[in-house]
Amino acid sequence: MTMANTLKPALFLDRDGVIIHDAGYLKQADQVRLIPTAAELIRRANEAGVAVVVVTNQSGIGRTWITLEDYKSVSARMVELLALKGAGLDRIYFAPFYKTAESSPYPQGEFEFATGSIPQKGAWTDEYRKPNAGMLKTAAQDLGLDLSRSIMIGDRVTDLAAAHNAGLPRFYFLKSDLFENETQDLPAWLEKLERHRAGSFHFETVDTLGEIPLPGAGGV
Numbered sequence: 001m002t003m004a005n006t007l008k009p010a011l012f013l014d015r016d017g018v019i020i021h022d023a024g025y026l027k028q029a030d031q032v033r034l035i036p037t038a039a040e041l042i043r044r045a046n047e048a049g050v051a052v053v054v055v056t057n058q059s060g061i062g063r064t065w066i067t068l069e070d071y072k073s074v075s076a077r078m079v080e081l082l083a084l085k086g087a088g089l090d091r092i093y094f095a096p097f098y099k100t101a102e103s104s105p106y107p108q109g110e111f112e113f114a115t116g117s118i119p120q121k122g123a124w125t126d127e128y129r130k131p132n133a134g135m136l137k138t139a140a141q142d143l144g145l146d147l148s149r150s151i152m153i154g155d156r157v158t159d160l161a162a163a164h165n166a167g168l169p170r171f172y173f174l175k176s177d178l179f180e181n182e183t184q185d186l187p188a189w190l191e192k193l194e195r196h197r198a199g200s201f202h203f204e205t206v207d208t209l210g211e212i213p214l215p216g217a218g219g220v
């Protein structure tokens with residue numbers, strides 16, 4: 001058996017606006033509102049043996065607008081609400097970094113912890129922050145993922161660019177409240193994405209998560 005045969009496809013998900021409603025620098029667990037179709041999609045991926053990985057920019061930590069404890073309590077609530085719907089995540093990656101922050105408000109070691117049974121990993125580096133691909137590439141190493149057979153869902157152009165930069169073949173652009181703003185930036189981004197111009201990176205816009213085929217079951 002070659003190495004490639006042992007690698008799994010993954011479903012990468014942005015958090016805010018995709019799994020939970022984006023309330024802007026969410027800091028309290030009681031503000032967490034699950035997007036119901038997200039739980040259904042995640043459960044479907046669990047049943048199909050597709051790894052489910054959350055990749056979320058959390059610059060609010062770097063800006064000191066939210067604390068790491070706030071972030072942990074919001075995560076715990078999200079995981080709890082998903083579990084109530086029978087949906088489980090494999091791992092969560094988060095990017096606490098913000099470029100104008102001079103240094104991390106926390107020791108690097110504090111960015112690795114577990115939320116229930118779900119490992120979380122953050123790193124104080126711009127490479128983790130979308131549109132860069134650090135979180136997806138780290139996930140691929142940690143979990144043995146085949147990025148060339150994986151997909152991502154997000155609601156911002158920086159999500160789309162992160163998927164492209166990680167070598168994913170396909171991205172689903174979920175229409176959230178941000179969509180109108182985001183589409184203004186889209187043409188400029190697409191101009192920069194080489195693989196998109198070469199036809200080997202595809203994206204489509206979707207109204208709901210229910211329309212999205214899992215990797216291995218459809219488009220990838």
Ligand SMILES: [Mg+2]
Nearest residue numbers: 014016017155
């Ligand atoms: Mg988002």
